[in-house]
Amino acid sequence: MVEIIRKGALPSPGEVPEALREAATTALNMTLREPRPVGFSLLFSSDMRLIEPAVAFLHEHTIQRAHTADTVRTYTEILYDWFDALEQSGIVWSDADAIDLVAYRNRMLQQPSEHTGRPCSVRTVNHRVRGVLRYYQWAVRNGWLRASPLIGRASDFAVTRRTRARHRYGDDTDRSVFLLRQFEELPRPLTSTQARELLAELPPPYDLMARWQLYTGLRVSELLRLSVKDIIQHRWARGSAPEPAYRVINVVRKGRKNGYVIASTSLLEETAAYQAQYRSAWLRRATRKRRALPRSELFINRRGAAVKKNTYQRAVHRAGDACDFKAMPHLLRASFGCMMLARLEQLATQGAAINPLLIVKILMAHESIETTDKYLRAVAVDTYVLADVLDTLLAGEH
DSSP: OOOOEEEOOOOOOSSGGGGGHHHHHHHHHOOSHHHHHHHHOEEOOOOOOOOOOHHHHHIIIISSSSSOHHHHHHHHHHHHHHHHHHHHHHHGGGGGHHHHHHHHHHHHHOOOOTSSSSSOOOHHHHHHHHHHHHHHHHHTTSSOOOOEEEEEGGGGGGHHHHHHHHHHHHOOHHHHHHHHOOOOOOOOOOOOHHHHHHHHHHTTTTTHHHHHHHHHHHOOHHHTOOBBHHTTTTTTOOOOOOOOEEEEEEEGGGGGGEEEEEEEEEHHHHHHHHHHIHHOOOOHHHHHHTTOOSSSOOOTTTHHHHOOHHHHHHHHHHHHHHSSSOHHHHHHHHHHHHHHHHHHHHHHHHHHOOHHHHHHHHHHHHHHOEEEEEEEEHHHHHHHHHHHHHHHHHHHOO
């Protein structure tokens, strides 16, 4: 069974036996070019041998490429599952071929997952298979393998733009052989009534977090990175000039890219009220109980700790169940995209010189216009929009 062991901090000389104190002192004084952070995931085989190429892959994505913690955790889970499957089948990772990857893919479709108790969805299966292909492409490019039956030989990787694009997801052959056919799901935005019900059901601070997603289209990871400083520096200085209805808030987008959202004055006022009423009170209580205080995160819980992604997701899911419809944080972002696109399309038909699709792409920080196009198609076939039309069609039957 493959194991994950989190890297710990080096002990101080006073914490080790006397015979090892000199070595401990030397270790603490060593300067490493790219040290692995405390808590970094180290993968070990069942005989406690470090799986070096997998650790090197994670190290590069953590340090050199500066991916977010969520991305690195996803890569860790994929590699853990793949190496564990290989070990249970007695297969050396460097000898894995197409038959092994197809068998791994099919097993995920047939056998129940340890986490959910049911087989993985097609989307999850394809996500893991792509992760495995990326790892083997990386291993060949970086000299851990001369070649692999999964992706070809090292000489196939000429440094061109087209080839680099292939490195990311695998070439067309990899897609057709290993990936399952996946039908694209269109976003299903909340109606205005559903959005109001959900916000009313959510307790603080999750109601305000959901409001930020509905009004700005932030991803959960981007929402959790909002700091108090981000909001304070945009408070309007009262003077002769009228207060603007909207303000630009700089945020760190997916992939650590700089970006921005446009927040309404009413949303910022609600945020200021939350800080004065809830956040300050929770921080005072945490101080009295001598709990560790958050560094600068805007959204904290009743214990005075920064809100975690899973906690927020569960809160939204429970609120949706209470309202008798399915809800999740990404649905709030999708609702913003669909509602904004529908409104911009309406303005465009009235003569406004705008490109609705491009505006929504920028506001939601999509890398590809094809991603934004899904929202356009979702608006076009929205069942709530079509409901009145269908009622009119059926009215003649009575």
